[in-house]
Amino acid sequence: MKFTDGFWLMRDGVQASYATEVRDIRADADRFTAYAAVKRVERRGDTLNSPLLTTDCFSPAEGVIGVRTTHLAGRRSTGPDFELPGGDASVGQVRRDGEVVELTSGALSVRLDTTAPWTLSFRDADGREVTSAGRKGTAFFTTGDGAHHMAGQLALGVGEQVYGLGERFTPFIRNGQVVDMWQADGGTSSEQAYKNVPFSLHVSPAGAYGVFVKHPGRVSYEIGSESVGQMQFSVEDQSLEYYVVAGPTPKDVLRRYTALTGRPALPPAWSFGLWLTTSFTTQYDEATVTKFVDQMAERDIPLSVFHFDCFWMREYQWSDFTWDPEVFPDPVGMLARLKERGLKISVWINPYIAQKSALFDEAAELGYLVKQANGDIWQWDLWQAGMALVDFTNPDASAWFQAKLKVLLDQGVDCFKTDFGERIPTDVVWYDGSDPERMHNYYTQLYNQVVFELLQKERGLGEAVLFARSATAGGQQFPVHWGGDCWSSFGAMAESLRGGLSLSLSGFGFWSHDIGGFEGTPDPAVFKRWLAFGLLSSHSRLHGSSSYRVPWEFGDEAVDVARKFTKLKHRLMPYLYGAATEAHGAGVPLMRPMLLEFPEDPTARALDRQYMLGPDVLVAPVFSADGDVEFYLPEGTWTHLLTGEKVQGPAWRRETHGFEGLPLYVRPGAVLPLAADERRPDGDWTEGLTLLVTPDAQDVTVTVPDHDGRPAAVYRVTRQAGVTASASEGVPAPSVTEL
Structure with missing residues (x-):
């Protein structure tokens, strides 16, 4: 969000308060707290009728410095908050040298000189400045509509380039961009993103560092855009917490960041093979599925996973987790027949319960659906008629949801495509009292975690794998993620890769995409080129919207390409799985x-x-x-x-x-x-x-x-x-x- 009107002026209705002068320091052995006035204090009277900003500096992990700045501390925190499974709040060491206080953690330190104008200077092990929060780097703003925003600014060095912030399809280097962390089902051709991760990777001739803003709600970034020499991030809140992550290399930054927020689980080896789906709105039944599997075998294209998309369930009833009896009268037998051929089975799900589904009444009676402030169940007709939303902040609702999925696992299903999770309302009340604005982005974390933990429990630690679309910080723990709804064109193929590379620099180890594109039907040339790309990706899936993605639909040469690169990927598996173990153990993406x-x-x-x-x-x-x-x-x-x-x-x-x-x-x-x-x-x-x-x-x-x-x-x-x-x-x- 922009607050200024050029370099000199503020926008209409905006009032700025910047940390200007240190008035007090309280230091412990492993952290310090600085109290900053927002103006020069020349006499006692200047301390009246004026805000004081409280800035805590601490270290949650080796090589990571945390900064939390608060204006008014009385606001009740209702969550949710990002979990830090690798966090340890006592790893820093504080040193005072006269009027200078310094907190050091591993190869990174933050220094504050209490006699100088306010500056938090982040330095590497050799004492060189990595970045700094200077004259306008610690602030809050009020706007004409009564909103209160906390903001931070970190200096961008000469030649410094910024990456990450989730799976973004805009230009790869973020400098000059305005980026908002807000989950959206917007496809791959706009500034919207399914996977918003408030973590940026900074690379320059001097080295690399990272910045993680620990706020699950809307974080607004101005990356060399409002102030061209600064990266600004702001939240509508009374407190702002961020972490600077040491390098010196980009890999070092990702290792530290994923150690803090969670490393990816290791997907099973079978998941790296070729996945074939029914596609979305196409007509299919068991005969169609069997024909596809037979024809893949006849054409000598190895197949590892078969996926059933939405219409394995009855229309208007998503999700009820029940096979459409008119199309699949014998699901248990069908799955057994497919598994006899060495296939794993995936089925599509989402966290929405349509009103026509029998589960709607069941969940409503049990209180498992998200409610409005007046106690009514929140509903709309977008996507499914009268659909409601499972409230995963309720442990009983999560267990209920898992029990429905366990029935499918008992039938022979091996994994789930956890679709959606982005269009989460903010005019609702959550079971645990969570802030609806913070829950909008965070909901996907709960959704994917509930499903992934069920798979780990029922299939074993090394057998759990999702095909997930939405994510936020920490979501890398529940692989695999795919790039969402892209068009069937060369341009969409390139933007998909751009999004995947962006996600990999946001801590995610595994990523996939729809070979051939999702929307529309690809030209045979697009499909064949995309086959090679898809089968040289972490995970490989043939999927589309209104048309099948079986290779022979695109000519004999497409069959040859699919066969060649599927077999090549299988031969590469000892190498690829070695790289996968590095992603799992060290956070370096595949x-x-x-x-x-x-x-x-x-x-x-x-x-x-x-x-x-x-x-x-x-x-x-x-x-x-x-x-x-x-x-x-x-x-x-x-x-x-x-x-x-x-x-x-x-x-x-x-x-x-x-x-x-x-x-x-x-x-x-x-x-x-x-x-x-x-x-x-x-x-x-x-x-x-x-x-x-x-x-x-x-x-x-x-x-x-x-x-x-x-x-x-x-x-x-x-x-x-x-x-x-x-x-x-x-x-x-x-x-x-x-x-």
């Missing part, structure tokens, strides 16, 4: 913007049409029918995975590829483990393993995980007279192929 792996390369910081799939494979999707693609290779000798071509970087490249090719390069010095089994993603990866060795690889250790993420085998690759490889005890020796 699909990585180039800046994560090459932060020292200034060219890498702006790249949003290519990515690293894990640490060692560069993917540049083709966004054109003619196959023309432009991409960048950082320093070193890169080797094309499919052709073996060697290219020396750093260099921009322009290549032309047929539909069965794309720029797919292995990093200099890498050793890539490939499985022998191209039929499934969850086979025995050590049996018949091949190690692809790049020319620059000298002495490399490769760890191949088991399906639980623990090491299954360790290989040592050395180069002397030639390339040799040894395996850990009890593991079959690998084949070695030089790229």
